[in-house]
Amino acid sequence: MKITIKDIAKKANVSTATVSKILNNKDERISKKTRERVLLIAKENNYIPNLMARSLVTRKTNTIGLVLPDITNPFFPELARGAEDKANKEGYMIMYCNTDDDAEKESSYLEMLAQKMVDGIILTQSANKEGNVESLNKLKIPLVLIDRDINVKNIKGKVLVDNFSGAYEAVDYLIKKEYKKIAYITGPLSTTTAIERLGGYTKALEDSGILINFELIFEGEYKAQWGIDGTNELLNSKVEFDAIFCGNDLIAVNAIRTLKEKGIHVPNDIAVLGYDNIFLSDMIDPPLTTVNQPAYKMGYEAVKLLIDVLDNNKEGKTIKLKTNLVIRKSV
Amino acid sequence: MKITIKDIAKKANVSTATVSKILNNKDERISKKTRERVLLIAKENNYIPNLMARSLVTRKTNTIGLVLPDITNPFFPELARGAEDKANKEGYMIMYCNTDDDAEKESSYLEMLAQKMVDGIILTQSANKEGNVESLNKLKIPLVLIDRDINVKNIKGKVLVDNFSGAYEAVDYLIKKEYKKIAYITGPLSTTTAIERLGGYTKALEDSGILINFELIFEGEYKAQWGIDGTNELLNSKVEFDAIFCGNDLIAVNAIRTLKEKGIHVPNDIAVLGYDNIFLSDMIDPPLTTVNQPAYKMGYEAVKLLIDVLDNNKEGKTIKLKTNLVIRKSV
DNA sequence: ATGAAAGCGCTAACAA
DNA sequence: TTGTTAGCGCTTTCAT
Numbered sequence: 131m132k133i134t135i136k137d138i139a140k141k142a143n144v145s146t147a148t149v150s151k152i153l154n155n156k157d158e159r160i161s162k163k164t165r166e167r168v169l170l171i172a173k174e175n176n177y178i179p180n181l182m183a184r185s186l187v188t189r190k191t192n193t194i195g196l197v198l199p200d201i202t203n204p205f206f207p208e209l210a211r212g213a214e215d216k217a218n219k220e221g222y223m224i225m226y227c228n229t230d231d232d233a234e235k236e237s238s239y240l241e242m243l244a245q246k247m248v249d250g251i252i253l254t255q256s257a258n259k260e261g262n263v264e265s266l267n268k269l270k271i272p273l274v275l276i277d278r279d280i281n282v283k284n285i286k287g288k289v290l291v292d293n294f295s296g297a298y299e300a301v302d303y304l305i306k307k308e309y310k311k312i313a314y315i316t317g318p319l320s321t322t323t324a325i326e327r328l329g330g331y332t333k334a335l336e337d338s339g340i341l342i343n344f345e346l347i348f349e350g351e352y353k354a355q356w357g358i359d360g361t362n363e364l365l366n367s368k369v370e371f372d373a374i375f376c377g378n379d380l381i382a383v384n385a386i387r388t389l390k391e392k393g394i395h396v397p398n399d400i401a402v403l404g405y406d407n408i409f410l411s412d413m414i415d416p417p418l419t420t421v422n423q424p425a426y427k428m429g430y431e432a433v434k435l436l437i438d439v440l441d442n443n444k445e446g447k448t449i450k451l452k453t454n455l456v457i458r459k460s461v
Numbered sequence: 462m463k464i465t466i467k468d469i470a471k472k473a474n475v476s477t478a479t480v481s482k483i484l485n486n487k488d489e490r491i492s493k494k495t496r497e498r499v500l501l502i503a504k505e506n507n508y509i510p511n512l513m514a515r516s517l518v519t520r521k522t523n524t525i526g527l528v529l530p531d532i533t534n535p536f537f538p539e540l541a542r543g544a545e546d547k548a549n550k551e552g553y554m555i556m557y558c559n560t561d562d563d564a565e566k567e568s569s570y571l572e573m574l575a576q577k578m579v580d581g582i583i584l585t586q587s588a589n590k591e592g593n594v595e596s597l598n599k600l601k602i603p604l605v606l607i608d609r610d611i612n613v614k615n616i617k618g619k620v621l622v623d624n625f626s627g628a629y630e631a632v633d634y635l636i637k638k639e640y641k642k643i644a645y646i647t648g649p650l651s652t653t654t655a656i657e658r659l660g661g662y663t664k665a666l667e668d669s670g671i672l673i674n675f676e677l678i679f680e681g682e683y684k685a686q687w688g689i690d691g692t693n694e695l696l697n698s699k700v701e702f703d704a705i706f707c708g709n710d711l712i713a714v715n716a717i718r719t720l721k722e723k724g725i726h727v728p729n730d731i732a733v734l735g736y737d738n739i740f741l742s743d744m745i746d747p748p749l750t751t752v753n754q755p756a757y758k759m760g761y762e763a764v765k766l767l768i769d770v771l772d773n774n775k776e777g778k779t780i781k782l783k784t785n786l787v788i789r790k791s792v
Numbered sequence: 793a794t795g796a797a798a799g800c801g802c803t804a805a806c807a808a
Numbered sequence: 809t810t811g812t813t814a815g816c817g818c819t820t821t822c823a824t
Binding site: 132176178179180181182183185186191193200201202204206207208210211214215218223224225226227228241242243244245246247268270354383384387390409410413414415 | 463507509510511512513514516517522524531532533535537538539541542545546549554555556557558559572573574575576577578599601685714715718721740741744745746
């Protein structure tokens with residue numbers, strides 16, 4: 131049977147209150163003698179505190195919910211890792227959930243997390259629908275948004291990336307390299323990331339006096355398969371193009387692959403530029419030129435921000451991280 | 462303020478016991494009238510049950526700890542995803558932890574999970590030291606081992622992969638393809654996976670009457686960097702070789718890269734064969750021939766097995782999954 | 793320097 | 809058909 135503070139109290143001939151205070155270092159005045167005795171007994175009996183019982187009274191679970199679209203997308207493990215490292219450092223644990231960009235799954239998870247009494251939630255809002263804004267508004271748990279922005283009430287902070295300038299810099303680079311007919315295979319335009327990147331794309335073209343051709347823009351998912359399908363759609367559409375800017379690296383990598391399979395050389399025939407800088411982008415041939423997003427840092431900062439709100443009651447702020455263009459060989 | 466069953470009871474003019482029974486569907490005999498009234502009040506007031514309070518009495522948290530070396534290694538997101546999908550389906554949540562193959566971090570996490578009263582733990586034992594076997598033995602929580610085997614007392618089940626035959630098949634394939642001097646860049650031989658794969662490697666050579674040359678075996682970590690370093694060590698060692706069998710795909714991918722950078726052609730000059738079949742292996746050039754491990758299934762089965770033990774008190778068994786050779790272009 | 797007692801929100805016998 | 813009561817293991821206020 132598991133040992134409780136009651137057992138310890140009995141063995142040490144003190145009250146449970148005393149044991150609790152000692153175990154939590156809460157009362158300076160308790161004599162060294164009893165303190166040591168109790169501590170010893172606890173150790174000898176391999177005492178494991180029941181955190182649920184504690185949480186029930188302290189109303190603090192020291193756990194954080196991490197809600198992501200899909201850990202299988204290589205952008206997210208980095209982010210999750212950053213989150214976990216900071217959480218661990220601060221004595222928090224993480225419950226992690228995959229939403230598959232499905233609004234229903236998301237709100238079901240959010241509710242479960244609420245029931246588990248997590249202290250806060252870090253959320254990459256699912257791409258789908260508006261439905262869950264409502265359920266988010268109901269949530270009484272401190273929420274930190276990461277990666278994707280959205281307008282909800284009780285947001286305690288945001289960790290975003292400057293997608294506009296990231297895309298702008300990328301497309302501008304393509305233009306500088308003399309590419310004029312730049313296709314854009316984007317992720318779902320229901321996400322702010324995709325919208326902002328589209329903004330950067332169009333602005334860069336405008337600024338260079340290039341007319342925007344909507345036939346060059348293809349909207350799909352942030353998934354590998356869309357890299358293949360999107361490229362094929364583009365190819366079949368018969369519009370002329372000399373470069374592809376991709377919504378993320380997963381798309382870019384598979385665009386390159388599809389192009390190569392058709393005997394189209396990258397970058398000699400077509401240039402390809404990605405977004406994210408997942409580690410894989412450096413391992414393919416040709417190595418992918420891409421926009422680096424600080425995924426690890428995003429996770430890390432999100433947890434930091436959340437804990438600041440939780441423990442120090444700091445007003446939640448918005449952190450906007452910078453991207454930078456990583457030049458390799460695909461352009 | 463958050464609403465409790467007490468509040469609901471008051472509003473509905475019934476006892477908390479009745480409310481509890483209704484909310485949990487535990488008592489058939491309660492009249493439809495009160496049942497509906499209570500349910501309505503709960504809904505109207507957006508009642509969220511406090512699972513900690515419940516767990517405290519039921520001694521069941523419906524959460525599972527998932528302890529991995531590093532989610533950043535692309536083998537593990539798949540596994541984690543499989544675990545999460547099954548857990549979600551069964552009404553469990555997952556707390557996830559990265560150990561970095563560090564025994565201390567591992568046992569610290571294990572203890573935290575114990576304190577959180579998780580119902581069970583799924584563990585990929587960290588590569589390091591023997592130190593934590595002891596702390597594992599102390600653990601009173603049902604444990605399911607995944608990927609790496611180890612001898613501990615209260616194991617409730619294992620999900621392993623037949624590493625021996627996986628490696629055997631791979632090396633045998635190399636031999637059939639007329640490669641005779643096969644180097645092996647392996648992960649840490651403190652893991653059972655590496656040991657078993659080494660066994661398969663040597664057996665395959667033996668069976669073909671090829672003498673084992675220990676100068677061709679290089680031990681390091683299951684990490685990308687070791688793919689680079691290991692390949693360089695091999696190259697600098699001046700032993701002759703015509704193929705490299707790699708401890709995992711991360712190593713293999715970087716071996717190929719290193720080889721290519723030196724102007725060595727894969728597979729014409731040197732063949733490279735990997736292990737894991739991470740999605741990345743199909744995206745590089747040349748696409749990697751590798752041993753497929755069913756990572757998703759491993760995670761899925763581990764959770765299934767654990768829940769079977771938990772909910773149905775089934776005796777824990779060992780599941781041994783099969784690998785299969787995926788032939789692509791690097792051999 | 794220590795203890796008594798109340799209570800966190802819930803469930804589960806058992807009674808009525 | 810419903811309610812009473814006693815905890816689950818812990819913290820915390822207030823006495824002593």
